[in-house]
Amino acid sequence: MGWLFGWRRRAGAGVVQPGEAPAGAAQDPANPIGGGLLAGLSLLLRSRYLLGIGLFVILLATASTFLYFEQARLVAEAFPERTRQTQVFSVLDATVQALTILVQLFFTGRMARRYGVTVLLTAVPLAVTCGFLxxxxxPTFGVLAGVMILRRVGEYALLRPGREMLFTVVDPETKYKAKNVIDTAVYRAGDAVSAWVKTGIDALSGHPATVALAGAVLALAWAGLGWWLGRRHEGQLGPSAGPPGRAAAAQQR
Known part of the structure; x- marks a missing residue:
């Protein structure tokens, strides 16, 4: 993640709201960040930007939950023996880990520097949309395995760095409080709600294609939200922090 910190230093500090301290500002040990246990939730509810990040995480959890449910169903159908299922899952995990390392080493930093955080936040949701379709x-195990690998590698190598970059334009209190609420409570709530939604769709339709189509619609909304968040982030950083081509055009204007 060294490229991320280097990118942050070159980009400079932005703000979410006028009057907030820049994200790179050092915290005075004599004046620690105050606030109660619900301070993070309060910060989240007062900011459209943070609410957008929270909804982005919920849609991420929803896509993941839909795919994991389908994975459980198709693996059970294709590989009835538990031993064989364990072998399949181990192969999938090893593939995801190997590809994630390769993408992080050779592509993530280059994509962030060349295209900005918007591409990191939209590429995977768009790919998942196509995968659901x-x-x-x-609805075969081979197709599902490809979509699962794509989704997991994309999350670890692109989405997670992109989400971390979104918090480089907020003040320290928001970074350490609201982010914690989003990464824990919001994500887990989204995971639980999406499981209920998946169960409801199955009860109403009973056809796997319905779940996949619903997942495609949600993933498309996820991509749109990622685009909005990326544009907001780049706008707060200023033209000097965006992709080189875009920064040059902004300077000419």
């Missing part, structure tokens, strides 16, 4: 037409 293919899964609706071909």
């Amino acid at each position: 293919v899964l609706a037409m071909l």
Whole structure:
């Protein structure tokens, strides 16, 4: 993640709201960050930017939950033996880990520097949208395995760095309080709600394609929200922090 800190130093500090301290400002040990246990939730509810990040995390959890449920169903159908299922999951995990390392080493930093955080936040949701559509037409284990690998590698190598970059334009209190609420309570709530939604869709339809189509719609909304968050982030950093081509155009204007 060294490239992320280097990018942050070159980009400079931005603000979410006028009057807030820049994200890079050092915290005075004599004046620690105050506030109660609900301070993070209060910060989250007062900011459209933070609410957008929270909704982004919920949609991420929803896409993941839908795919994991389908994975459990298709693996059980294709590999009835528990030993074989364990082998399949181990192969998938090893593939995801290897590809994640390769993408992080050779692509993540280059994509962030060249195209900005917007691409990191939209590429995976758009790919997952296409994956859900293919899964609706071909609900096979092979297709699901490809979509799962794509989603997990994209989350670890692109989405997670992109989400961390979103918090480089907020003040320290927001970074350490609201972010904690989003990463824990909001994510887990989204995970639980999406499981209920998946169960409800199954009860109403009973056809796997319906779940895949619903997942495609939600993933498309997820991509749109990622685009909005990325543009907000880059706008707060200023033209000097965006992709080189965009920064040059902004300077000419």
